[in-house]
Amino acid sequence: MLAVDHVSMKAAPGEFVSIVGPSGCGKSTLLRLIAGLIPLSEGSISVNGREVTEPRQDVALMFQRPTLLPWRTALQNALLPPKLGGKLDAQAERQAYELLDLVGLSGFEHTYPRHLSGGMQQRVALARLLMVGVDMLLLDEPFAAVDQLTRERLNLELLRVHERLSATALLVTHNITEAILLADRVVVMTPRPGRIADVIDVPFGRPREQRMVAEPGFQELVLRAYSGLQVPLTDEADTRQAGVHGT
Amino acid sequence: MARRVLHALSPARLGRRLWPPLVFLAILLGLWELALAVEYVSESILPHPKDIVVSFWELIGSEFVWDDIGATLWESVAGFALGAALGLALAIPSGLSPVMRQMLGPYAVALQVTPRIAIAPLIIAWAGFGYSSKIWIAAIIAFFPVYVNALTGILTVDEDAREMFRSLGASRWQTFTHLMVPGSLPIMFAGLKTAAGLALVGAVVGEFISAERGLGVLVQQFSSQLAISDAFAVILMLMFLGLLLYGAMEWLERTTVFWLHDARLVARSRRRAAKAEKKMARDGGVPSGPQPTLAGRR
Numbered sequence: 001m002l003a004v005d006h007v008s009m010k011a012a013p014g015e016f017v018s019i020v021g022p023s024g025c026g027k028s029t030l031l032r033l034i035a036g037l038i039p040l041s042e043g044s045i046s047v048n049g050r051e052v053t054e055p056r057q058d059v060a061l062m063f064q065r066p067t068l069l070p071w072r073t074a075l076q077n078a079l080l081p082p083k084l085g086g087k088l089d090a091q092a093e094r095q096a097y098e099l100l101d102l103v104g105l106s107g108f109e110h111t112y113p114r115h116l117s118g119g120m121q122q123r124v125a126l127a128r129l130l131m132v133g134v135d136m137l138l139l140d141e142p143f144a145a146v147d148q149l150t151r152e153r154l155n156l157e158l159l160r161v162h163e164r165l166s167a168t169a170l171l172v173t174h175n176i177t178e179a180i181l182l183a184d185r186v187v188v189m190t191p192r193p194g195r196i197a198d199v200i201d202v203p204f205g206r207p208r209e210q211r212m213v214a215e216p217g218f219q220e221l222v223l224r225a226y227s228g229l230q231v232p233l234t235d236e237a238d239t240r241q242a243g244v245h246g247t
Numbered sequence: 248m249a250r251r252v253l254h255a256l257s258p259a260r261l262g263r264r265l266w267p268p269l270v271f272l273a274i275l276l277g278l279w280e281l282a283l284a285v286e287y288v289s290e291s292i293l294p295h296p297k298d299i300v301v302s303f304w305e306l307i308g309s310e311f312v313w314d315d316i317g318a319t320l321w322e323s324v325a326g327f328a329l330g331a332a333l334g335l336a337l338a339i340p341s342g343l344s345p346v347m348r349q350m351l352g353p354y355a356v357a358l359q360v361t362p363r364i365a366i367a368p369l370i371i372a373w374a375g376f377g378y379s380s381k382i383w384i385a386a387i388i389a390f391f392p393v394y395v396n397a398l399t400g401i402l403t404v405d406e407d408a409r410e411m412f413r414s415l416g417a418s419r420w421q422t423f424t425h426l427m428v429p430g431s432l433p434i435m436f437a438g439l440k441t442a443a444g445l446a447l448v449g450a451v452v453g454e455f456i457s458a459e460r461g462l463g464v465l466v467q468q469f470s471s472q473l474a475i476s477d478a479f480a481v482i483l484m485l486m487f488l489g490l491l492l493y494g495a496m497e498w499l500e501r502t503t504v505f506w507l508h509d510a511r512l513v514a515r516s517r518r519r520a521a522k523a524e525k526k527m528a529r530d531g532g533v534p535s536g537p538q539p540t541l542a543g544r545r
Contacts, residue, residue, distance in 0.1 A: 067407045070506040084417045110520040
């Protein structure tokens with residue numbers, strides 16, 4: 001089945017790019033292709049100038065659910081990447097403490113996931129992701145499982161973390177407001193097969209704040225994104241192979 | 248933690264939890280005595296509850312009964328261990344390989360639907376009248392729930408967690424030891440608990456067919472001698488053995504699958520925090536304050 005077709009894009013180092021589109025437009029597939037979790041049938045994807053062929057240490061994918069291991073504390077969960085990589089040492093531990101502090105979990109290092117709220121669990125997942133030491137953050141609706149208010153707060157915290165890290169971030173979401181508020185650039189996709197309908201440059205400065213949503217310029221961008229999504233849907237069987245191009 | 252335990256055992260709390268089953272016991276004993284008083288049943292068939300208690304104490308005081316208790320306990324425990332080991336040994340490859348699953352699946356079901364007690368006389372014929380035949384019977388009965396539950400546990404490990412392990416570049420062995428094994432423990436323990444009770448059934452069935460020692464032998468002997476209160480007393484002992492086995496598994500579950508039990512989690516969190524604090528004090532480096540090393544880390 002063709003999931004993504006003729007999607008070609010580039011992201012500069014440190015840039016924050018949102019991909020927005022309805023269900024079935026292949027956004028999640030695109031992230032999994034970049035993460036090297038599923039093989040590419042045609043086209044090419046490169047990160048740091050190196051083609052993606054398998055899961056890599058400089059690319060990390062954050063899932064919709066926190067998927068923490070319930071038998072490990074927040075700290076131990078954050079330490080999973082070095083543990084699996086055979087690099088569990090004092091320095092890794094120090095880094096894990098720092099990252100948990102960065103995501104606002106100082107004091108909860110030794111708490112088990114069962115006793116953390118959904119939002120806190122997702123922060124642990126973020127800390128674990130950052131432990132990998134990535135150049136490319138792939139975020140697949142990372143806060144879809146928490147309530148709207150928590151989600152808005154976590155999104156802005158995510159931005160704060162991103163600004164400190166100088167990593168490229170690729171956020172997939174079906175929430176247009178969120179996509180615009182967080183990103184330097186918004187890629188609007190249409191479904192079946194996934195294609196790029198529009199690319200919107202977001203002119204707002206940083207740091208971003210929740211109240212920017214109310215500005216007229218912001219509303220114009222939201223309308224533009226909506227119009228980009230209004231492409232007639234066709235159910236025509238398409239047997240061409242998926243092609244993804246990017247850097 | 249200690250306060251929690253004390254709280255759980257406080258007289259008021261204990262009283263609240265104990266009265267419903269005690270009321271039911273009183274009703275049961277009342278009906279029992281009533282049936283005897285109006286001679287609905289004869290005393291030679293159904294002894295007075297107090298006679299059973301007397302028989303129980305006399306048997307406990309005698310020396311021979313402990314050999315029988317020991318025999319049944321040994322057969323159950325060894326049979327359980329053997330059955331559980333076989334169940335796990337087959338469940339793990341079945342969980343990891345679809346081909347193995349297809350290969351073993353039909354036979355596991357066939358073994359499940361066959362009344363395994365019917366195999367017991369054959370096993371006595373093969374393995375003799377000693378302990379080993381009872382151990383095998385107990386093992387065959389205990390095998391199935393362990394196999395099925397361990398397999399289910401492995402197959403239902405969170406798909407997202409597997410993908411996360413793959414994205415972190417974990418090896419198959421790491422995924423197995425760090426994800427599959429702990430992830431399947433909760434369901435596996437449900438099977439182990441069932442199996443512990445079933446192993447006792449297997450041991451007693453084996454003793455019924457042919458044995459020199461064991462509580463199953465005693466029940467049969469006392470019943471045929473119409474020493475009904477003694478027979479009841481032995482059944483009480485079997486109940487206590489069953490409780491012992493179940494309690495042991497329950498305890499093992501609570502210590503192993505600690506993450507499903509709030510009190511244990513809290514205690515572990517505190518222990519870990521205290522340990523980390525001590526370590527930090529020793530090393531002198533407290534990981535807080537500004538973090539200049541975050542950007543460009545690798």
